[in-house]
Amino acid sequence: MTLRADGVGHAFGDEPVFSNVSLAVDPGEVLAIIGPSGAGKTTLLRFLGLFERPDEGSVVFDGADVWAVPEADRLSLRRRVGMVFQDAGLFEADVARNVEYGLRVRRPWGERLRDELAGLVGRNGTAEAVRESLELVGLADKADQDAASLSGGEAQRVSFARALAYDPDVLLLDEPTSDLDPRNTAVIEEAVRAARDRGIGVVVATHDMNQARRVADRVAVLLDGGVVEVGPVERVFETPDDERTRKFVAGELVY
């Protein structure tokens, strides 16, 4: 199921962020969105996550223009997209409960009610999904630990596991490793590859170009009010078409 932004543009008040952004992520690929701070990476992810409607253009998921379909249809499309925010956003409960939450919020109402009545923890399928997701980020042994006692890196990994537990079709990651040490970064990057290998389409917003090189199949360069280039990682980094990409990749300042 392809998720696509088609000519998307947006302004906050009279401050334009970007215009005419078109890009897509296919199942089983990792697309990195790179660009300087303030270029609009988070804003673009929020549009791709169907959280907000852009001023211009459309977001198309599985062939449906998501802001043109009835709200109920949009909500069911949104459930198929997982998003991991910069802030891990865990709540005060043990690690397993935090991961279960991912299942709880994305389930259709009927199933959700059934889960509530059955007691989510006791349901085998759910417990299994929680355990598998935690294993993928190397934290299965911390399932019963209080989330508040985790390190920042572990909290991010739990947040990732929470998004994976529901087995989304698309996973959006906003600077997933920005404050993490190399070990936690490596675990998350490995989990990104595992998600891709399961057929999930992954979008990673990052200002870490090395990370984009390590995990992405394709990269979109967001700067100067738009996507100036999108293509296979190696091509974009080694022989960029756009001079602004070349400068950005070389670490020269680009506005």
Ligand SMILES: Nc1ncnc2c1ncn2[C@@H]1O[C@H](COP(=O)(O)OP(=O)(O)OP(=O)(O)O)[C@@H](O)[C@H]1O
């Ligand atoms: N809700 C909002 N209201 C007003 N301005 C906003 C809002 N959200 C974002 N902006 C502005 O839009 C621009 C893009 O912000 P965004 O967070 O999308 O950039 P970014 O590329 O993700 O940056 P960073 O790498 O620093 O996280 C910034 O100038 C920001 O101040």
